[in-house]
Amino acid sequence: MSDAVQLSSSMRTNLLLLQQTNTSTAKLENQLSTGNKVNTALDGPTAYFAAQSLNQRASDLSTLKDAMTQAVSTIKAGNQGITSVQSLVGQAQGLLTSAYANLGTDASSISTRKSLATQFNAIKDQIDKLAGDSGYSGKNLVAGNGQGFAATSTSVATANSITAISNAKVTNIVSADTYSIRVSGTGAVTGAAGDIADAQTNRGLFGLKVSGTLSSTAGNFSDVSIAIRGAVGQTRSVVVTEGDESRTINFFDNTQSVSNTLSTAGTSGVKQLSTLTITGNVDQGDTFTATVNGRTFTYSASAGDVTATDSASRENAVAKGLRAAVNSGLAASGYTIGTVSGTTNTFTIQAQSATGTANTFTLGTSASNALTKDISLSFSSGTVVSFTIDRKSLEALGTAGNGTSSIEKNVDISVTATDLNGVSVTRSGANERGSAKLADGENAFAFDTGTVRLNVAAKNVLQAASASGAANISTAQTTAAGTQNDLSVQFNQNNTSGLTVAATNITTSGQGLAIDYAQNDFLDRSDIDKAQAQLTNATNVLRSASQTLSTNLNIIQTRSDFTDAFNNVLQDGANNLTQVDQNAAGAQLLALQTKQSLGVTTLSLANQAQQSILKLF
Structure with a gap:
């Protein structure tokens, strides 16, 4: 165009250089303000997308790191449960020590062991509650895999139908089995x-x-x-x-006695009449004596005489007996022996004759306790x-x-339980105490697969024995094993590396610690021995479970620490690709600012050359 302003070559060159310097200066200023040399894909596609990939991986790992932290807390919760259960097992062990120290068959020792058995059962229940409370964030690593067993309701009902048997059940079930129950004996x-x-x-x-x-x-x-x-x-x-x-x-x-009183004195023409009276508490074997003119007559109270509970009846019976003894000896000599009339305890003796010396007689009486009773x-x-x-x-x-x-x-009454392997356990009323003696109430029959428990009523157990009462109790699995309590931990974003912490069972069931309720109130030493063996096994299970959790905890903690460190590596790598070297950028900016200043000066000098032409006019 004719009206366009024409710049000299030097001015255009200086102007172009100044524009380039300004662009570079603006770019450096932007890098220094953002800290990044690559802020968009336009700044450097390769570095931008490579850094973005590294940052995304670091973000994914951060999420996994949070999950690992929660997993660590879950394991710590389970381990705390194990530690507390170990404390309860130790308390139960102390109760058994006391039970062993009170193994006597006296009432006091039996009562003490029964009390200890009750306390043992309370601890067992608390172990189960504590294990149930050891979950964290929906997972319980010490509550097992859910597998359960129980006696079938039909077989329990059949067992309970036996006379004198009730509340039949099977506890501490390790595996399914069938137990044959039989009641026998004569009741002698x-x-x-x-x-x-x-x-x-x-x-x-x-x-x-x-x-x-x-x-x-x-x-x-x-x-x-x-x-x-x-x-x-x-x-x-x-x-x-x-x-x-x-x-x-x-x-x-010494209250029994036979006394005599003179009812009529013997005189000329009158016969002597004396009355004998039986009084006091008469026992079998007590001896009553009457001596008439030197002749002694004795009667000992018989079992029939003392059958009655009232004293009057006993006195009457003895009076009749002594009267019969006196009568058998004196009647033939002319004496008249009166009868024991009605329910009285007296009879009379009358002299032989009313004339001469026969009209009187001497009479003595005595009574003594039986030598034996x-x-x-x-x-x-x-x-x-x-x-x-x-x-x-x-x-x-x-x-x-x-x-x-x-x-x-x-008592000749026995209850026997037999499992499918032919192993029999018998509790008999004929056994000595401390050796599987049958008792009124709950009786336990321990097997490797579980413990059969029956309430036996002594009042009518003979009916069951007479009828040869028998039944089978069967156990079966009620819940299947599962992995709902297992803890899975992911270590990388591709899920190609991880760890599964299998839940263990520290409940007292047969699938866990296998701690049963106290058997037979610790009546026998063998019952205490069984509890001792169960606690020993439980201690070993708890130690193993604790070691397993500790190992898994260390692995997860190590991976968590690795994730932290590796995250830093990824972020550093991303930063290296995108972040600006502020020292270098600062130096470059200073150089550009100097260059910019020089460019402005050069452009000004070029412009002055044009202005000098104007001075010619």
Whole structure:
């Protein structure tokens, strides 16, 4: 165009250089302000996309790092559960130590072991609750895989249908099995020989015998206790107790007597008439004597005489007996022996004749305790306790004979459980205490596959034995194993590297620690031994589980630390591709600013050359 301004070549060159310098300066200023030499794909496509890839990988790893941190917390929660359960197992071990220290068969030791068994069961329940509370973020690494077993309802109902059997169940199930239950025996009752010998020696008894047949409606397995009370020369008593029943018999009380009174004196033409009276507490074997003109007549109270519980009936019976003895000896000599009329306790003796010396006679009477006393007592359970008390022997013991002796009652009734392998466990009422003795209430039968528990009612167990009661209890899996509590941890963004922490079971079930409820209230040493073996196994399981979790925790922690470090490597790599070297950029900017200043100066000089032409005009 004719009107366009024409620049000289030097001015155009300087202007172009100045524009390039300004562009470079603006670029450096942008890099220094953002810190990046590559801010967009236009700045450097290769570096930009390479850095973006590294940053995305670092972001993915950061997400995985968070998951690893949560996994670490989940494992720590499980490990804390194991540590706490180990503490409870230690407490249970202490209870067993106390149980071993109280292995006596006396009532106090048995009661102590029963209390310890109750405490043991409470700890077992707390272990299960603690294990259930050890979850974190929806995962519980110590609650197992969900596999469970139980006795089938049909077989339990069949077992409970046996007379005297109730609350049948199987606990601590390790694997499925079938158990055959059978009740047998005659119900014959005997006393432990050692207890009988001790009672005879300590209580001054002879011929002590515990016998009978267990009642089919009111039976029990209770011990028999015999207590002697009193003092020499005074009333003695024996108290025999079985279960809720007690019998008290007094003897050697010295209250029995036979007295005589002169009803009519013998005079000329009148016959002497004397009356004999029986009074006091009459026991079998008490002796009553009447002496008439030097002839002695004796009668000892028989078992039939003392059948009645009231004193009047006993006195009447003895009066009849002594009257018969006197009558048999004197009636033929002309004496007249009166009858015992009605329910009175008296009879009369009348002299032979009304004339001469025959109209009078001398009369003496006396009574004494029996030298021995035979006692036989029956209880509603079917138990019969019989023994003889010897007065001289008891008096020789003095007050040392006082006290209580307990006799363990043995009953021929057995309950047997047999598993599919033919292994049988029997609890019998005929066993000595401390050796699988059948008891009223729950009885446990331990097998490798589980523990059968039955409530046995002593009151009517003979009915089951007489009917040969039998049934099968079967166990089966109720829940399948699963992996819902397993913990999976991903270590890289491609999920080609990871770790699965399998959940373990530290509940007391047969699939876990296999700690069962106390068997038979720790009545037998073998019951305590079983609990001891279970705690030993549980301790080993807990140690193994703790070691496994610790190993997994270390692996995850190591991978977490690696992820942290590797993340830094990726971010550093991305930064190296995109970030500007501020020192170099600063130096370059200073150089460009100098260049820019020089460019402006050069352009100004070029322009001055044009201006000098104007001076010519």
